[in-house]
Amino acid sequence: MLLERTQDTTEGKAMAGRSDSKPDDQGNADPQPIEERRRAQETPAAMPAGGGRPSDPRVDRELRLAGVLSVSPDAIIAVGNDTRIRVFNAGAEKLFGYRAADIMGRPLDELIPARFRAAHAEHIERFRASPEESRLMTERSEILGVRADGSEFPAEASVSKLELDGETILTVMLHDVTARKQAEAELIAAKEQAEQALIQAEKMAAVGTLASGIGHEINNPLYAIMGAAEAIRDGNDLTRGQEHAQDIVGYCKHVAGIIKNLSGYIRPADKHGLESVDVNAAIAEAVSMARLSLLADTIEIEQRLGALPAILAKSEDIQQAFFNVIRNGLQAMGRAGTLEVESVREADRVSVRISDTGAGIASANLAKVFDPFFTTKGPDEGEGIGLFVVQQIVKKYDGTIEFESDPGEGTVCAITFPIREPNGEVP
Amino acid sequence: MKHKILVVDDEAEIRKTIRLQLEGTIYEVLEAEDGEKGIQVLDNENILEVDVIICDVRMPKVNGVEAVAYFRENYASIPVIVLTGYPDMQLAVDFMKVGVVDYLVKPVEKENLVEVVGKAARQRTIFSGAQPKV
Numbered sequence: 154m155l156l157e158r159t160q161d162t163t164e165g166k167a168m169a170g171r172s173d174s175k176p177d178d179q180g181n182a183d184p185q186p187i188e189e190r191r192r193a194q195e196t197p198a199a200m201p202a203g204g205g206r207p208s209d210p211r212v213d214r215e216l217r218l219a220g221v222l223s224v225s226p227d228a229i230i231a232v233g234n235d236t237r238i239r240v241f242n243a244g245a246e247k248l249f250g251y252r253a254a255d256i257m258g259r260p261l262d263e264l265i266p267a268r269f270r271a272a273h274a275e276h277i278e279r280f281r282a283s284p285e286e287s288r289l290m291t292e293r294s295e296i297l298g299v300r301a302d303g304s305e306f307p308a309e310a311s312v313s314k315l316e317l318d319g320e321t322i323l324t325v326m327l328h329d330v331t332a333r334k335q336a337e338a339e340l341i342a343a344k345e346q347a348e349q350a351l352i353q354a355e356k357m358a359a360v361g362t363l364a365s366g367i368g369h370e371i372n373n374p375l376y377a378i379m380g381a382a383e384a385i386r387d388g389n390d391l392t393r394g395q396e397h398a399q400d401i402v403g404y405c406k407h408v409a410g411i412i413k414n415l416s417g418y419i420r421p422a423d424k425h426g427l428e429s430v431d432v433n434a435a436i437a438e439a440v441s442m443a444r445l446s447l448l449a450d451t452i453e454i455e456q457r458l459g460a461l462p463a464i465l466a467k468s469e470d471i472q473q474a475f476f477n478v479i480r481n482g483l484q485a486m487g488r489a490g491t492l493e494v495e496s497v498r499e500a501d502r503v504s505v506r507i508s509d510t511g512a513g514i515a516s517a518n519l520a521k522v523f524d525p526f527f528t529t530k531g532p533d534e535g536e537g538i539g540l541f542v543v544q545q546i547v548k549k550y551d552g553t554i555e556f557e558s559d560p561g562e563g564t565v566c567a568i569t570f571p572i573r574e575p576n577g578e579v580p
Numbered sequence: 581m582k583h584k585i586l587v588v589d590d591e592a593e594i595r596k597t598i599r600l601q602l603e604g605t606i607y608e609v610l611e612a613e614d615g616e617k618g619i620q621v622l623d624n625e626n627i628l629e630v631d632v633i634i635c636d637v638r639m640p641k642v643n644g645v646e647a648v649a650y651f652r653e654n655y656a657s658i659p660v661i662v663l664t665g666y667p668d669m670q671l672a673v674d675f676m677k678v679g680v681v682d683y684l685v686k687p688v689e690k691e692n693l694v695e696v697v698g699k700a701a702r703q704r705t706i707f708s709g710a711q712p713k714v
Contacts, residue, residue: 369638372665373591376687380597383690397600404593 228308228327234320236261236277248308248329250301261325266299280312281321287313298327307334370411374404429463430471432503432570436494439475443483452483452490459497465573466550474546477539478507478566485511485564502569513560522556543568582608583701584629588618588647589636589663594686598634598663601690607632607697615642619650622658630658632681632700637664637671645674652678659700663688 222229228245232238237260241253249256249264256263261277262270280288288311296310310327381397381404388394440454464471475494482492490510497504514522523544547554551571558564585607587598592613599609610630612618619642622630633651637644644662651660660680664671672683681700684693 368667369665372667372686373594376665377593377597379687379689380600384600384603387690400593 225326226328229324230261230264230327231322231324232261233322236274236323239322240324245327248300248306248327249298264298266297266305269297277323281314281323287311296327298329306331371408374407374411378404378408427465427467430466430468431463432461432471432505433458433496435468435471436475436496436505438472439479440494443476443479452486452488452492454479455491455493457493457495459495461496461498461503462572464503464550464570466570470546470549471570474543474568475505475507477543478568481539482507482509482511482564482566485509485513487511490563498572499569501572503572504567504569506565506567508563508565510563513562513564514556514558515560516558519556519558582606583631583697583704584608584610585697586610586612586618586621586630586633588612588615588633588639588644590614590639591636594636594663598693601688601693602697605694605697607694607701614639615644615647615650618642618647622651622655630655631704632697633658633660634663634697635660637662637666645671648675648680649678652680657704659703661696661700 222240222242225242225244228248229240229242230238230245231240237258238256239258241251241256243253245251246253262273265273296308297305298308299305307330308327309330310325312323312325315322315324378401381400384397385394388397436456436458440456443454479492479494486492486509492510493506493508495506495508522540524541544554546552547568547570553567553569555567556564557567583606585598585602587595587609589595589598589611590613595609595611595613599611602609610621612621615635618633618635633655635644635648635651639647642650644664648660648662651658656679662672662675662680662683663686664684665686667685675683681703682696684696
């Protein structure tokens with residue numbers, strides 16, 4: 154049937170223009186093989202090869218068309234110049250909920266939601282006037298149909314036209330895409346849900362790694378506390394007991410310090426107690442702290458600090474941010490190299506560049522430098538939290554931070570902070 | 581004569597705690613403040629008969645993974661206990677594969693430590709073919 158429909162589309166449309174065409178119940182109205190019928194059509198006078206009755210090609214075609222229309226699962230609707238319905242097949246009856254007999258001769262508009270009728274009429278007129286022979290209507294917009302009961306449904310529609318005796322016959326084929334749209338919507342919802350789950354999983358992974366790092370930091374003093382407490386429990390020497398108790402106090406303070414530091418990293422920005430911070434002084438402090446950690450005196454640290462207005466921050470935060478970056482630079486250089494720290498005012502920002510001549514950062518790792526607990530250092534050199542902390546501090550004060558690196562050549566870290574008066578205003 | 585336990589840990593407070601927990605037992609504690617020192621103790625002062633090694637993981641210079649590998653390769657008859665603040669399953673599996681006696685995560689109770697050290701000391705006695713010292 155598909156083959157016949159394809160081959161005889163033009164004829165089908167011609168028939169569709171006839172208001173008196175009646176769909177047949179059966180799709181196999183014509184028992185003749187295609188080739189035989191084609192010969193019959195080409196030579197009207199020829200007698201049918203196998204049948205005893207004379208064949209009328211017009212009736213023949215009409216019957217075949219009726220067959221196509223009746224078995225098509227799609228709605229097929231044809232209208233003339235007056236856009237009144239001339240053909241309304243079984244698929245259309247099922248889709249729209251009208252009986253063909255009731256809708257024949259009524260305007261096509263009735264199958265479209267009222268709010269789209271004006272636009273639809275325009276489309277129809279434009280298509281009539283265009284040189285196109287057919288068009289997939291959904292290419293331009295979603296089509297909505299309205300059923301006999303007033304309910305609406307999304308449809309995919311294509312339209313074709315045929316000039317017949319000075320009249321333009323438009324044939325519209327529609328099928329309901331409610332299920333597909335629903336499936337698409339479900340897919341989008343599922344995708345969004347999956348993305349949320351992924352973000353959550355990443356957060357949990359970060360928390361997991363963080364917990365493991367915290368665990369390591371805290372388990373050591375916890376063990377010492379346990380050992381001292383056991384010694385008090387099992388001993389009977391008061392003086393030694395007091396010493397153990399004093400040790401416990403010290404270990405507890407140590408744990409408290411770790412937690413205080415960590416909660417500083419994790420807690421959202423707390424802007425209470427901000428002060429005017431001299432960035433150059435913070436750099437100098439950070440450099441002198443970092444120098445203490447230097448094992449080799451073959452590393453040079455050069456400072457080129459320009460005149461800077463103050464920024465609004467907590468000085469210990471700013472100092473720590475610079476210290477972490479400087480320490481990383483020193484570690485990257487090993488036993489020899491030059492670290493440069495440069496500060497300059499750029500418009501309404503303070504800009505600091507810290508560059509080293511160290512190993513550099515592989516491009517694959519550049520995106521990960523701020524990830525907590527990401528480290529390329531050995532287990533004794535760091536927790537991988539340094540740059541994560543720097544990033545938190547920079548964010549807290551509306552700053553920016555960027556890394557540029559050439560593996561083997563060195564790394565440049567550029568940090569900026571906005572210049573702010575003590576009242577928070579931009580000068 | 582006491583069994584000698586070599587404690588390899590960079591944190592003085594941990595070395596002190598292990599010493600405290602083993603106080604009054606048949607074990608005597610020797611200290612090394614990192615993996616490198618631990619190796620030196622065994623390489624240079626072989627007059628010391630170390631019976632058991634307790635080794636931390638995260639240490640400067642030579643870390644626990646490297647130190648334990650060295651101990652297992654060169655002093656296979658000395659049982660090793662890993663004692664770390666870092667609860668890591670993969671690390672534990674890796675250590676067990678190279679034949680450590682146990683992988684303990686701090687904090688460890690005194691009784692537990694004494695028991696594990698005892699188990700290790702018995703292994704030392706069996707594998708070295710030596711007579712029990714106590």
